[in-house]
Amino acid sequence: MYSSCNALEIALHLNDGRVVLFNQPDGGHADNILGGISAGQVFGRRVLLLRGEDSVSLFPSDKIARLDISQMVPSFSCSDDVVQADQIADYDFQWLRETLTAVQRQFPMSRRIDNFILAADLELANSEHLYLRVEFRGEGVVKRPQELFIDRLLNSGDLLVRLREGGYSIINPKSVVRLTIYPVVDSVEEITVDKAVG
Numbered sequence: 001m002y003s004s005c006n007a008l009e010i011a012l013h014l015n016d017g018r019v020v021l022f023n024q025p026d027g028g029h030a031d032n033i034l035g036g037i038s039a040g041q042v043f044g045r046r047v048l049l050l051r052g053e054d055s056v057s058l059f060p061s062d063k064i065a066r067l068d069i070s071q072m073v074p075s076f077s078c079s080d081d082v083v084q085a086d087q088i089a090d091y092d093f094q095w096l097r098e099t100l101t102a103v104q105r106q107f108p109m110s111r112r113i114d115n116f117i118l119a120a121d122l123e124l125a126n127s128e129h130l131y132l133r134v135e136f137r138g139e140g141v142v143k144r145p146q147e148l149f150i151d152r153l154l155n156s157g158d159l160l161v162r163l164r165e166g167g168y169s170i171i172n173p174k175s176v177v178r179l180t181i182y183p184v185v186d187s188v189e190e191i192t193v194d195k196a197v198g
Contacts (some may be wrong), residue, residue, distance in 0.1 A: 009070040015125040040157040065124040065175040093131035104183035116145040123178040
């Protein structure tokens with residue numbers, strides 16, 4: 001059974017740029033909060049409710065860019081395609097982007113792969129940029145990782161990112177205003193995004 005035994009810190013990053021902080025010092029209550037968070041459903045309801053000791057706060061889900069938490073959420077601990085999405089510094093992102101692009105030009109990717117790394121720049125509605133290193137693993141993945149990542153981000157309801165400073169961020173796909181992925185391949189279909197958004 002999952003047990004934190006630690007205080008839980010939550011930071012809601014709103015689309016207007018404000019950050020609202022919550023703290024749950026009791027480890028038992030923190031476990032209850034974490035256990036109530038379901039992968040793919042964090043932003044699926046119209047309102048996100050955070051219950052404190054003496055109050056309840058309600059936030060319209062479409063006004064939230066991301067939700068940061070200080071501990072891992074059990075329901076996010078396994079995913080069928082995205083093994084890990086890590087936030088990286090902008091200079092690490094530039095290096096990773098250039099390296100992945102050079103390797104792709106030299107050795108074009110085949111249809112079947114066992115693991116793959118992408119660099120992604122997510123721009124959110126609050127003007128924030130998250131630079132990511134995304135790693136995929138699987139036996140003979142048929143879909144291109146770029147398409148898998150677009151599909152995962154836009155169709156799963158949320159995306160978990162491990163933050164540089166510690167903790168995790170759950171990204172609201174509705175707050176993504178731009179996504180740039182490297183390396184580029186010629187088979188990423190526009191229809192993938194059209195279907196996901198529409």
